[in-house]
Amino acid sequence: MEIEEVYSSRELDKVEGKAINELIARSQEPIPDPDRWLDEDIKRNVLVTSVDAIINWGRRTSMWPAVSFPACCAFEFIATAASRFDISRFGMEIIRASPRQADLMITAGTLTWKMAPQIKRIYDQMAEPKWVIAMGACAISGGIFASSYSVVPGYNRIIPVDVYVPGCPPRPEALIYGIRMLHQKVSRESIIAEGK
Amino acid sequence: MTLALSGKDIAKQIEKKFPGCVAESAAESLLVEAQSLLEVAAYLKNTPGLDFDYLTAVSGVDYLECFEVIYQLTSLEHNHSLVLKARCYNRENPTLPSVVGLWRTADFQEREIYDLFGISFTGHPNLKRIFLWEGFEGHPLRKDFL
Numbered sequence: 001m002e003i004e005e006v007y008s009s010r011e012l013d014k015v016e017g018k019a020i021n022e023l024i025a026r027s028q029e030p031i032p033d034p035d036r037w038l039d040e041d042i043k044r045n046v047l048v049t050s051v052d053a054i055i056n057w058g059r060r061t062s063m064w065p066a067v068s069f070p071a072c073c074a075f076e077f078i079a080t081a082a083s084r085f086d087i088s089r090f091g092m093e094i095i096r097a098s099p100r101q102a103d104l105m106i107t108a109g110t111l112t113w114k115m116a117p118q119i120k121r122i123y124d125q126m127a128e129p130k131w132v133i134a135m136g137a138c139a140i141s142g143g144i145f146a147s148s149y150s151v152v153p154g155y156n157r158i159i160p161v162d163v164y165v166p167g168c169p170p171r172p173e174a175l176i177y178g179i180r181m182l183h184q185k186v187s188r189e190s191i192i193a194e195g196k
Numbered sequence: 197m198t199l200a201l202s203g204k205d206i207a208k209q210i211e212k213k214f215p216g217c218v219a220e221s222a223a224e225s226l227l228v229e230a231q232s233l234l235e236v237a238a239y240l241k242n243t244p245g246l247d248f249d250y251l252t253a254v255s256g257v258d259y260l261e262c263f264e265v266i267y268q269l270t271s272l273e274h275n276h277s278l279v280l281k282a283r284c285y286n287r288e289n290p291t292l293p294s295v296v297g298l299w300r301t302a303d304f305q306e307r308e309i310y311d312l313f314g315i316s317f318t319g320h321p322n323l324k325r326i327f328l329w330e331g332f333e334g335h336p337l338r339k340d341f342l
Contacts, residue, residue, distance in 0.1 A: 114329060150328065150334050 005071045005142075059103070060186040061131065062091040063179075066102030068122050071109025073136040073169040080172040090179060096169055099125040104158070104182075110138040111152040122160045131186070133178050134161045137168045144168075199276040200224065206246075210236055220253060225266075228328040233282045234293040240269060240278065241298050246270055247271045248278060251299035254310040258339045265288050284315065294320040312337040 069077060080093065081087050096102040099122045111119060123132070134155050137143030142153035155161055164186060170192035205304035207221035214319050217232035240248045241281055252268040267280040284290040294317035295302045306317045307326040325332065334341050 114327070149332075149334075174199075 052192075053187075054186045055191060056189055059189075060183040063104045063131070063182075064094050064096050065092060065100045065104045065106050066099045066122060066126060067095055068105050068119055069108040070096050070111055070115055070119070071138065073095060073108035073139070076172055076175065077106055077108045077135065078166075078170045080175050085172040085176060085177070087179070090183070092177075092179070099123075100127055102126050103130055105130070105132045106135050107132060107139040107155045107161075108135045108169075110143065111155060111158075112150045113152055114150070116152050116158055119155075120158050129189075131162045131182055132159055133163045133165060133179070135165045135175060137166065137169055138163050140166060198270065201276050201278045203227075203279070205312055210239060219283070225281055225285065227281040228294055229283055230282050233294065236266075237267070237280065237295050238281070245274075247273045249273065250306060251295070251301040252277070254295075254302055254305035254309065256313045256315060256337070258313060258337065260339050261285070263287075263313060265292055265309060265315065267295065290315045291318055292316075293318055294323075296320055311335070314338065 079085060081093065087093060092104075099105075103126070104133065105123055105126065107119070123130070132155065134140050138145060138151070139155050139161075142148070142151050145151035146153045151196050163178045163182045165174055170178075202223050203221040203226035204319050206226055207218045211218055214232055214235060214277045217228050217236055218226065219229050220227035221255075240246050240264075248268040248269040248271050248275060252270050254268075255266050257264045257266065260283045264281055264283050267282075268277065269280055270277045280287075282292055284292055290313070292315055294306055296306065296317075297319065302317075303322070304326060306320055307323060310313050310317060310323055311325045311327050312335055324330070
């Protein structure tokens with residue numbers, strides 16, 4: 001019986017050595033890491049927009065109301081701010097006690113001439129840009145007290161009003177509709193036009 | 197429950213002390229002449245058995261022919277009450293004596309009546325408008341105010 005050759009021939013060793021040497025010769029530099037994902041990430045995270053659009057987006061999505069609720073419409077505003085209607089959906093849940101941190105005055109209630117200087121003062125203390133929503137009949141025109149000796153017939157006698165929300169009092173849905181109208185108004189503003 | 201004293205009974209009692217001071221007396225109230233208001237009020241406050249030590253409210257009414265001021269008196273000690281009234285017929289310059297010296301409650305309430313009816317309370321330490329502002333023309337709760 002013939003015994004099989006255990007060891008390979010020298011030819012095979014030569015082929016192997018040649019392959020290894022060729023691989024070493026080809027591998028003198030490291031292969032570059034794959035970097036296609038960087039391009040994809042830039043596409044995901046860098047947006048191209050106008051300055052107006054981005055500023056107005058920021059302004060209208062975080063309008064903080066100032067505390068100025070002289071009468072009963074305040075309860076509808078409180079309902080609007082609480083969990084059922086939840087104005088934190090619009091970034092408005094922070095009702096600022098300091099007018100210097102507020103952008104929006106929601107004038108919820110009857111204003112008397114004796115109280116009017118204080119409301120004017122709160123409005124003047126608010127930083128620009130600032131907006132006013134006249135909430136309810138009293139805020140729009142004085143309502144049923146329009147002919148009274150002591151009631152201001154509409155907030156627009158003392159401060160400029162952006163949006164009027166009718167009702168006595170307006171329901172929270174109506175106030176939210178007014179807030180959405182104000183958002184539309186803000187989204188049409190331009191930093192160029194502000195100079196005039 | 198606070199016992200409401202009859203104005204007629206009190207009228208008999210003070211008529212002996214101050215003759216001619218009672219203008220009208222009814223079961224529920226006692227109307228005194230304006231010039232004797234202060235001494236009657238002091239008597240009601242300081243007489244043992246009456247002791248009206250607490251003034252619940254002061255209010256005003258315009259009846260066109262006169263102004264009426266109504267004092268709701270209570271005795272905390274005896275738990276009884278009385279309605280005291282006084283009138284002034286001068287529409288141009290209505291005046292009544294102030295009871296602030298007897299009951300401090302009257303301070304703000306007499307100012308309110310002065311503000312809204314224009315009745316001057318002589319002897320009031322700080323008689324000026326309380327709700328309306330300085331310079332407001334007229335007195336809004338008068339019937340002829342428009």
